[in-house]
Amino acid sequence: MPGKRLDFLFIAKQQRIQRMWVPVFVEAVNKLGNLRIVENGNDLSTEEVAGLIRQCDVLLTGWEAVAVPEAIAGNPGKLSYICCVTGTVRALVPKELIAAGIPLTNWGDAQARSVAEGAFTLLLATIKNLRKRIDVIGSGGWSPQGIAGFRSDVLALMDVGIYGCGVIGRCFIEMLKPFGPRIRIFDPFASDLPDGVSKVDSLEDLFTRSNIVAIHCGLTPETRGSVSANLLAMLPDHGILINTARGEIVDQQALFGELESGRLRAGIDTLYEKPETDPALPANHPARQLKNLILTAHCLNSPHPTPDKLLQMHEICLQNLNSFIEKKPLSFLMDQQRYDRST
């Protein structure tokens, strides 16, 4: 029973992101409705953005999209569904829209394994001091063993602490198990525990008892700044911090201090996002040169874009658009609680 084709809209801040808008995805969305992609949305006023949104049935949002104006909550016009192709929704959709009852979905757990894979890459690269190894080889040397400050470890001899045991944390734990470390988690919301993992009751306990702590919690008022200078000081010498969640969870200056002194090691995919500078760290920041820090630009989990291949995020989006058209239940629907806990 085909009805009128729906109007889909996406407003990019500047250009659309190629790895999200791969041609095969654009084509598939266009089969389901009339897709309009507006670029250079940063040049539009909030009023103009709101005007465009009120004329569409479904707003697509995601990486590098213009945020939905709060005014849409009180006057949504024709808008009846917001489909976020990617993960983060809080910077894109004000919570007033949830309260107003406009359905909002995101990619759910599509990226959990990829995010955990990125975190695992940083973990192994950091534990093996790969940055120093590469540096030695590149400058004409050979074995890094015996070089001052060089240290390489084996996971089976380590105690790993997991801060946040949601979908990503659980993926990460499954990846850890074959390597044989002892695993402890801290997560006040986790009701059940993965097999072979024990739970601690405080972050202090987690940091004191771990050689490695991996952060897999969302950014919430409780977690913001929770990895404080005091907590970092509780990690043993040569301890490792892995953060692929959100920069704001960690006291960044304290972390840089521990790295500059050489006491700790870290694999970091995410720094403070506000103020929104690009790059997130000045070009001459000394942390860039630290051999005990592997720093990546919050894109470690993105697969190489292949124009002819739908990724899981694309498939989840298409399924949801289709469900919406056919008035079936949507997957990964946000409620206030999921929204508040999401990163």
Add this chain to the structure above:
Amino acid sequence: MPGKRLDFLFIAKQQRIQRMWVPVFVEAVNKLGNLRIVENGNDLSTEEVAGLIRQCDVLLTGWEAVAVPEAIAGNPGKLSYICCVTGTVRALVPKELIAAGIPLTNWGDAQARSVAEGAFTLLLATIKNLRKRIDVIGSGGWSPQGIAGFRSDVLALMDVGIYGCGVIGRCFIEMLKPFGPRIRIFDPFASDLPDGVSKVDSLEDLFTRSNIVAIHCGLTPETRGSVSANLLAMLPDHGILINTARGEIVDQQALFGELESGRLRAGIDTLYEKPETDPALPANHPARQLKNLILTAHCLNSPHPTPDKLLQMHEICLQNLNSFIEKKPLSFLMDQQRYDRST
């Protein structure tokens, strides 16, 4: 029923290797017998080395030990057991000693998981192009996406081929599984297959169907040079080779050619060992600068030496020394077949 304390001997080429001879291990060996460590064995004649060996009950050997002279096979003197603390035995103990019936053991599977962990580190670092990412951050840039030649992938979308499915290959497969790639193996000797893995009948088939090939076979007359220029050419564009086994299995010049052209990527922990140069690659070799190659100095699997901690290799050695003293069966005893297949 304690008998006479046995004489244990180790002859180092130069200095003893600290990460093998950690103090707690020296102490433990000394509890079982009289340990003599001779350094600068390279200054001794073969006759002098043979003379020393003939006066001990048990020869300890391993990293950076002087090779056992072949003449010991015909005239072993008091020598009645050779205990290799580490893995490689063929460069240290001539096969004539096996034929002569002198028991020889090594660390068995103690290092399998560590070796697989090293290979896995190279795999993830290579698939994420970590070397280029580090380079961009270090030189003041930020996101590597869009930079010519940059490519980063996700394991779940990959086909991984395993060349050699012994203890190390099996560890590596268990590590791969939580990441979700398709896994195929080539191993003419593997009778049973790990769950969820399929087998191919030729190396050509393995290389044609894989985005990533990890080498986990031993160096034997059959495997030497088996990863030829032709085989490398069968890997698809952007294909990845991981080698933590032995450099001689791969046509090194052909591999460097494929890396210099930018067609392939690689994570390599081991190069040709003969001629025995140190470093194994001249200081100005262009391969050192390739951003699509992560090269390490065949020490990726070594844990940081901790003076007060026995590693698994130490424990296996101590168990075997104890078994020998108590005339119990030895673990990881070499026979001709194991010797021939070992690296």
